[in-house]
Amino acid sequence: MRWSQTLIPTQKETPADAQIISHQLMIRAGLIRQLTAGAYDFLPLGWRALHKAMKIVREEMDAIGASEILLPALQPMELWQRSGRDVAYGENLVKLKDRHGRALVLGPTHEEVITELVQAYVSSYKQLPLSLYQIQTKFRDEFRPRFGLLRVREFLMKDAYSFHAVSESLDKTYDDFYKAYERIFTRCGIPFVVVEAESGPIGGSASHEFMAACTAGEDTILTSDKGNYAANVEKCETGPRAGDLSGAPVGELQKLHTPGLPGIDDVAKFLKTKPKNMLKTLVFSVRNGNPAARGAEDAAGGPPSGPRTENLSSPAYVVAVVRGDHDVNEAKLKQHASAHFRVGHLELIDSAEVRQNWAIGFVGPDEAARRADTVMLIDPDAAQGGFWVTGANEIDHHVKYFNWFRDCGDALANPAKVATADIRNAVDGDPSPRNDGGVLKASKGIEIGHVFKLGTKYSVAFDAHYLDDKGESHPFIMGCYGIGIGRILIAAVESMHDEKGIVWPAAIAPFQCVITPIKYDGEVKAAADALYSQLVAAGVDCILDDRDARPGFKFADADLIGFPVRVTIGDRGLKEGNVEIKKRTATDPEMVAMDGVVQRVMALLHT
RNA sequence: CGGGGUGUAGCUCAGCUUGGUAGAGCGCUUGGUUCGGGACCAAGAGGUCGCAAGUUCAAAUCUUGUCACCCCGACCA
Structure with a gap:
């Protein structure tokens, strides 16, 4: 080329x-x-x-x-209805209609x-x-x-x-x-x-x-x-982490005014404490039915749905409590909600209904303990005694010195209502689930x-x-x-580049080798053309920079694109019968005699 | 979908507050000088100022609408 x-x-x-x-x-x-x-x-x-x-x-x-085969990108919607993925894929499906009004999708898989x-x-x-x-x-x-x-x-x-x-x-x-x-x-x-x-x-x-x-x-x-x-x-998953709800209080419960601060980080800053000293209390509503919306995901989808609750005692809400600096893992939460409480489909929703019933942004675990329609899952790191800031169940208010048993009462001892389980995303430093003393990074x-x-x-x-x-x-x-x-x-490109540009691995570089004549004219031109033919004949994927441009300009382009090997041809070397060969990663070029170029280039490409 | 931002030459942007003949750098064209790590001089080409309404004698600039693109968030409530 x-x-x-x-x-x-x-x-x-x-x-x-x-x-x-x-x-x-x-x-x-x-x-x-x-x-x-x-x-x-x-x-x-x-x-x-x-x-x-x-x-x-x-x-x-x-x-x-x-x-190898080739399947159509254009697919009838009917196929997706049969698998239930028309719903499961939802808005991510590109849908269209033909002139007859037939529903089609452009396949995502x-x-x-x-x-x-x-x-x-x-x-x-x-x-x-x-x-x-x-x-x-x-x-x-x-x-x-x-x-x-x-x-x-x-x-x-x-x-x-x-x-x-x-x-x-x-x-x-x-x-x-x-x-x-x-x-x-x-x-x-x-x-x-x-x-x-x-x-x-x-x-x-x-x-x-x-x-x-x-x-x-x-x-x-x-x-x-x-x-x-x-x-x-x-x-x-994480290895076992100890949780103990019976930890002793370290102070009297105090209610604090935290106006307009529903977020963990904002409250922590306002109260001059750290998110890890706070309890994050998330309210999930439970929806029964609508099985198509779950479990029908593709390879990246969630685990199989748990036993769907049909009984009337099914709770209306699942409250998840994790430490302020941790994130709830919804898949784990679903799994444990299903295992402990036979709760089916969970939804984290910001509906008017939930907002009406809960002081969203200011919810505390004690509220969940009090309510008959609510079950609670607590992450072990949150199930500890000590100093906790959490919601006061009242808009614009938090409490500090929260203590589990003192403030939630005996509901905590009811395994049908409250359980401690791994419900958060693993973080750096957690114990490995292999249980061998390993630490997760x-x-x-x-x-x-x-x-x-x-x-x-x-x-x-x-x-x-x-x-x-x-x-x-x-x-x-x-x-x-x-x-x-x-x-x-x-x-x-992300893993292999420097300040000048891309550093392609030879296997997927657009060209393995660029030939850069200093000036594409006269003997240099003849030598460049000859080398190009030799390299191509030897099976090297090669591009010849035949542009009438200054050398620095060409070098900068070559480095930016990141061809693994550059062969530079100029008057100076040519007088001695030499050309320069430089790997993209090398700082200095090497002089090689014309008749050794092909061999040297091929050797460099395989190192 | 919520919040924010940006749409002006191929690219990166200025001009908009305070309405009055469309700008710069890079790139491009032509000529000349250059020529081993992104040259220089000169002369050029190139824009319905995203689109549509409105206000006005006059709109890139003000108003409204709309479209596109970008960022943040949406599982830290």
Whole structure:
């Protein structure tokens, strides 16, 4: 490729609305351009890098026996109604109507379509297992697109689906995919960690996320310092923590005027204390019914719904109490509410109804203890004696020196009403759930891949069955496996760049090598052309900077884009029969004789 | 969806308070001088000031509406 013949709109200035470094650099290097919120043009260099990543993904998918297909992005709404995900996906589904008024969606993922396909053509255990994959554009009506390619409304994703007769077969395929993903991200040169996502209905560790470790990530991950546990914060459990509601008071209860301060941080500042000395009391209302709104999520969805309460004694509210500096984990809360109180569907809502019944922003645990229609879950770190500031159950008022038993009474001793349980997000420093003395460390990551054991959710919904060797009919057992192709680029740029620009890993660089003639003329031009031909003939992916521009200008562009190797040709070296070769990461170039260039470049690309 | 902000040349922005002929830098074109880490001089091209109504003799500027984009929040009530 000759530079002058393609489109590489580099720019010196950082775009005003790019927040994270990968977004800034990808725009400045001329890889992408935003068309509208959450939708990007891929320009020649960006598309080439994307292609490199796709090639690696394809090779590793093919290597584990998965077959590539292409499914439509345009799908009938009816498919989504059958799986219940028209509701579960909600506003994130891009919906449209054709001229006849038929409801359609632009697919955010393809479980429905693939299940419909396999249902039609696979009917015998002899055809199993079967793994199919595609690389295709997905659509999600993201509530808030942001951070360049990180959160977009239209994006390239590799999604794979496997079909099995028995769960042992799924286990094996799952493991194949897991290992293939490790190879893919390793080959792409991206530092990553694998975290436990969720224990699905099949049991064991049924879901893993592949996270690129970088500070711009939107996901929080926790890793045990013993190196044997890592999980997404949504899923991360903690080792046992002691809670003791019977701790002694340290002072008389005092009511304080805290006008217009419903927030933890504001109150703490106002009262000159710290959030960790406060109790955060959150009111959840309980809704029975409406099962479609839950449990029907996809790979990233919540745990299976607990026993739905039909009995009349079902509480109206669940109150969650955590320390002021902690956050409630809604999945854990649901799980424990279900286990302890047989509460079904929880909603955290800011409705007029809840506001009427509770002094939202100023709620204290004692109110929950008093009310007959309310149950309470307390995090162990909040279930302690000592100094507590919490709500006074009256607008614009808090109390200090709150004590559990003195101020809540014997209701605390009623296990049908109050329980202590791990209901908060894990934080840095928590004990590892492996119970081996490990301590959890928190960090940020970008989710670049996800493997998940689906089970029979979709095969049941679509009557996708096979006949076993006894002639009996069973739904397929399924797995699904996704990789965000664009996120591979983000992860690479986020983790590998310097003050001059991107530092591409050779495997996914738009070009492996740039040839920079100091002046594209005369002997230098002839030498550059010759070298270009030799390198291309040797299979090196090469771009020739044939622009009539000053050297400094070309060097700056080359560094900004981040080609792994630069070959510089000028009069000075050429007199001695030499050219300069410089790795992007090296500070100084090395002089190499013309006839050794190809060999040297190839050697550098493989180190 | 709530709050905030911004829409003026391809890009980054000034001008708006106090209405009166559309601006700068970068980029682009032409010519010249340059030429090993984002050159310099000169001459140019390029804008329905997001869109629509309104006020006014006159609107980028004031008013209203609307659209787009960005940020923060929405699980710290």
